[in-house]
Amino acid sequence: MAGDSNGSSAASESFVKMPTIKFTKLFINGEFVDSISGKTFETIDPRTGEVITRVAEGDKEDVDLAVKAARAAFDHGPWPRLPGAERGAIMLKFADLIDEHTEELAKLDTVDAGKLFGFGKAVDIPQVAHMVRYYAGAADKIHGEVLKMSRELQGYTLLEPIGVVGHIIPWNFPSSLLFAKVAPTLAAGCTMVVKPAEQTPLSALYYAHLAKLAGVPDGVLNVITGFGKTAGAAVTHHMDIDKVSFTGSTDVGREVMQAAAKSNLKAVSLELGGKSPLLIFDDADVDKAADLALLGILYNKGEICVASSRVFVQEGIYDELVKKLQLKAKDWVVGDPFDPNVRQGPQVDKKQFEKILTYIEHGKREGATLLTGGKPVGKKGYYIEPTVFTDVKDDMLIAKDEIFGPVMSLMKFKTIEEGIARANNTKYGLAAGIVTKNIDVANTVSRSIRAGIIWINCYFAFDRDCPYGGYKMSGFGRDFGMQGLHKYLHTKSVVTPIYNSPWL
CATH class of the missing domain: 3.40.309.10 (Aldehyde Dehydrogenase; Chain A, domain 2)
Structure with missing residues (x-):
């Protein structure tokens, strides 16, 4: 059943050259930096149980710095104020860079998560690039609507970016699920702090590097590697984060909701467990x-x-x-x-x-x-x-x-x-x-x-056009499609009286 290849390093070297690990530090405000504590943790190759490298261990103080950078980028930076077409153009450059580095990114997810390299190279990473392009195309099509009011009033709605978003990413699809969240958040004009799973931090850091090369402004995308009970909890409790999007277990999803309620009542979307x-x-x-x-x-x-x-x-x-x-x-x-x-x-x-x-x-x-x-x-x-x-x-x-x-x-x-x-x-x-x-x-x-x-008569028939999410204790909120974009937007209603109306 197992064939001849059962996880040995020697065997893997005969199939493909191992990736060079280039990025192991936190990514805050456009720079790779050590954690404030100086701590690091091991990320393990599941093929062998051996250490791949050590990665910076972020904690509450590092999350504070990342949120400060994201808040400044949202409140004062260019990203939310750029015309949608310009945000889209930068995202298209980002997608092109992902395509250029497909093999290296697929290797990182293989050594970090045990994912099939051939499938990652042919499917997972190319679909990540397509996801970025999909939402890049939506960035200049974020429109409200004109309202036909029941009284002598003129009304319309505006769709505005929700603000600073905290993304907590699981380890099973470190690239695909990262961009199911990051791509629409970028298109919406939000800024973000990303906490990848401690088991699979390597590709998220590489994507942060590519985002910088593509022209995503400093502070828009920040990556804090570390553990759920420290860095993840700091994201969910943070008073200056406006929304948390979490994918993971139902038990942790409960903790995310509790933290959001106890802090600033931040918006929450959850994609949790299943027994399908x-x-x-x-x-x-x-x-x-x-x-x-x-x-x-x-x-x-x-x-x-x-x-x-x-x-x-x-x-x-x-x-x-x-x-x-x-x-x-x-x-x-x-x-x-x-x-x-x-x-x-x-x-x-x-x-x-x-x-x-x-x-x-x-x-x-x-x-x-x-x-x-x-x-x-x-x-x-x-x-x-x-x-x-x-x-x-x-x-x-x-x-x-x-x-x-x-x-x-x-x-x-x-x-x-x-x-x-x-x-x-x-x-x-x-x-x-x-x-x-x-x-x-x-x-x-x-x-x-x-x-x-x-x-x-099919299974795993996912598509970026098709909304995806759960009922019951599998969570709420939808990824993919335009619903995946709208959950990072606020609806603002604007109302004025019509001339000579009784409201004047």
Whole structure:
């Protein structure tokens, strides 16, 4: 299953030249600087468990400096006052620079997060550049509307940048999720302080360097590397930050909301956890359904909040699908993410690796049947076999908790009504998938599932034009599309009386 590439440094060197680490300091007001304390922390290569480099450890005092720079850039700097077309032009230069450095950026995310290098180079980083271009094109199209008032009044609205934004980025998609937030914030005319995940700080610092080269003014984009409980908490509590956008776990999302409420009632948007269902109906092509089910849980080694970790299969094809999954999972190659033949790299760090293995043991103890996988791969690094459980009950931990790893819970259902009810039996509501050839079934189920995005006969069908976010405890607010831009804008209404009206 693991092939020959199981995380050794020697193996990776044969596939691609390792990146040179150029930026390890905080980025504040257009300059790379040491943290005030002088502290640094290790960032680890999950392929080997070895240290890549040491990165500046920001804390509250560093966040204060970054917010001061962002506030000055917003209140007195050119960025919010530039015509939208000029902001867009700088963003287009930024996108071009990202394209020029695609390979290096993909390498950084591979060594820092264990992401597949080939996929990052061909998909993730190019899509980041396209995201910047998408919002660059929107920067000069931020318009309010003229209002037809019910009385003798003239009214219109203005859309204005919300101010200084704090972005807290997760480790599973360090580039893609960074720019789902940064790109619309730039287009809106806001300034920002970015806190990347402590597990994956390297590409965020590189992007800050490229932003400076592109002409983004000093203070507009600041990057504070460090830990969530110190630097992240300082961002959420800061009295001079106007909005926080957070992607991560539901538990931390609660803390972000509490901090916002206790400080200055800053606006908050949250994209949190998920336990997404995939419903496969009797009329589905079993081979294609098995491929979708595996993709839905094994893509990005299961470290994706919309992973289809609960797979519900209608009883008529259940046994056949189980056989297909068992065969296909055994052919899934796990190993060094620089190897072009590998389909699954290592989990992001030791903590996540051990958490996933603990959940696998929970599944066994609770009485689920381990169909395939369930063990570490290799002697070095944080690799786990693709794992499929059958005989899973809805109240088992593996069916309720977000594991964030390559672990599928497979369950049988009889009727459409049962499938819908069980799919909705979760505190989360981020995504869902439906596999059927029947348009009536597709329409009925898609309208009945309480989730922010529904994929029919596909999965992970993200697009920068399509809003994305959650219901229930999966959060609120939307990334992508024009909704992803508008959440960084205030609506201001302006009203004047019409001549000779009673208001004069």
